[in-house]
Amino acid sequence: MTQRRNQLPTREELRVWRDFIETTEALRAELASRLQSESSMSPGDYAVMLALSEAEGRRLRSSELAASIGWERSRLSHHLGRMERRGLVRRENCTTDNRGAEILLTTEGADAFRRTSIPHLRAIREFFVDALSPDQITAAGDLAATLRNHLDQLRAQR
């Protein structure tokens, strides 16, 4: 087997990498900007509200919520503080574990999520789905799965 550890990407591989990462970044920024101007929501707000709205009783333990959207707990804690100030969520003490907190979507939060959802899905269609052929959608899914797998493997090695 060839020793790869010290090889660097070729010029072409690097070009693809830059295109790929810059484009996905531009896409993310565009969707975020849409969401903000149409609904005064950030992608973070949306992720939190989506997870809560799908949860049993519209409530989750803080750490479950963090796991479900793949955030560090500290990040979530800061974000929940901001959302709580805006009246979108509320924190309650957990009855089964006094260390824990339960996060729940307020009525106001649930309404906001409903109003946000359709325009956001439309934007995803417009910027992502409409851009790609069915084959390209499949390819995007494969690519994501492959990259995610590889990432998980590298992390597991540590």
Place this chain on the structure above:
Amino acid sequence: MTQRRNQLPTREELRVWRDFIETTEALRAELASRLQSESSMSPGDYAVMLALSEAEGRRLRSSELAASIGWERSRLSHHLGRMERRGLVRRENCTTDNRGAEILLTTEGADAFRRTSIPHLRAIREFFVDALSPDQITAAGDLAATLRNHLDQLRAQR
């Protein structure tokens, strides 16, 4: 032609979208974390230093630099302030336009960039290039180009 304006993504299209955007985000975060722990640099630092190191005389007008890395000027201005405090870049008055500023890489900045570059390229190979088959690299490039094109077209319509 079918009216698409109000159609929403299918469940499958949405799954691909989430996989895709979350995976690219995880990839971005992983590379950023590497760069930070190995070299005390952020991706932003790297982008700025790369553009400057490739520029004539290792200097660029602030707005040229912004265009070359695709940033808003305000973002760049804040970032340059932080990099200047760390001694990586310097700002000088522009001789041909008194409003303008020229940004230049200090010797220290150029050294830092050299030290950072190889490990960063290795990380790109490890997390991206090594994960994908040659065909998948090609597919990633196509995908990026298609998405970028579509994005530019939508923006041009406004």
Place this chain on the structure above:
DNA sequence: GGAACATAATTGACATGTCAATCATTTCTC
């Protein structure tokens, strides 16, 4: 039961990003 350790969540400090407002200078137009 109590010391040692693990777990849940928050906090503070700070880097990064966006937006709107500002300031200085240049360019345009008459």
Place this chain on the structure above:
DNA sequence: GAGAAATGATTGACATGTCAATTATGTTCC
């Protein structure tokens, strides 16, 4: 050439993200 408009860049306010430290409670084990 004077006033209006455009351009280059910075600033301030604030949202977001990361990291390390802290607080409080739970669990283990003797």
